[in-house]
Amino acid sequence: MFGDPEQMAAAMRQFADMLSAPQGSGPVNWDMAKNIARHAVVAEGDPSVMEGERRQIVEALRLADLWLNEATALPSGLDGPEAWSRSEWIEKTVPVWKRLCDPIAARMVETMGGTLGTLGGGAEAQAMAAQLGPLMGMMRQMGGMMVGSQIGQALGTLAPEVIGSSDIGLPLSETAALLPGGIAAFSHGLEIPSEEIRLYLALREAAHHRLFRHVPWLRTQLFGAVEEYAKGITVDTSALEEQIRGLDVSNMEQLQEALSGSALLKPEESERQKAALARLETLLALVEGWVGTVTDAAAEGKLPSVAALSETVRRRRATGGPAERTFATLVGLELRPRRLREAAALWQALAADRGVDGRDAVWSHPDLMPTAADLDDPQAFVRGETRFDLSDLEEGKPDDEPGSGPKAPGDA
Structure with a gap:
């Protein structure tokens, strides 16, 4: 159970070196997070990108960007394409991971800090917590x-x-980049020329960057849904209290071991959170469905193995690839492959009915976007009348406001 305040303070000071690592003003020690991630990739092997690999990837991204001109009305989003090692990917994407994770982590850390401050429960623990107020931080x-x-x-x-x-x-980075190691892992077991695989993956990367560069409201909507999810987060402390009941809190090693299980950090889902996740999931499905549709159209007639590559990507999604699993671990979201397939069907139907310009004009304003219900019946969305007059939405909008994307055919 508890020792006296002096004993606990002494034990806490033994832990001070780890706690004193700079972590900025946010709830997460990001220096620690980056170091742990880098150590993991170095342990698995993370060779530097060779000059030949870098040149191949940059040339593939530039060629893919040219091919996309025939498949979408959105202009190029490519600006200084790069090839990254795994360690470079960690370093260059952490700022966005920070934005995604900090809102949720703040609530989790607040709850954990409060629970740690009243270890064991009861009036005695509350009184001890009051005496140890300076240690709550x-x-x-x-x-x-x-x-x-x-x-x-x-x-x-x-x-x-x-x-x-x-x-x-x-949008984990404003720079379009591919990882030679990631391409090699994706290619394993595929009897397809490496150049085709590299070009197909470059098409997907370049398509994502066109979308995020020229649909200015999209980034805000995506991150806003994550932040909305975080606002309503509650952490079930019962498992945490069960782990720490009866522990000697002066034993930092024992305490750290008890609190190391990731299951203790899983949030509960409220109705508010479920609604935010549903919005985020639908928007992510629309992004991925559009990218897949545009990529396959750009590759048609140029890459003989486009059908096999497209199917490989779909299988990767359907089996819950590493990206989906990691995202679920960090922010509680799992992408549903069923939504991705239906989103692709909707974009294909729009292109068949309205042409490429008409399809891509839907991105001009968030109010024009399909909903989850529209994904259930893509043809109904295609047949339906536009819910808003696009020219009215466009009028008077500054470049950084929703509605500053591509106009529908015939708009001024």
């Missing part, structure tokens, strides 16, 4: 360390299999 830092450790492990697991900057359908 350190308790929250411990929570930040534990969440940072979980994030680092998740990113370290994802990095060896990630292909580029857009595997999860979110």
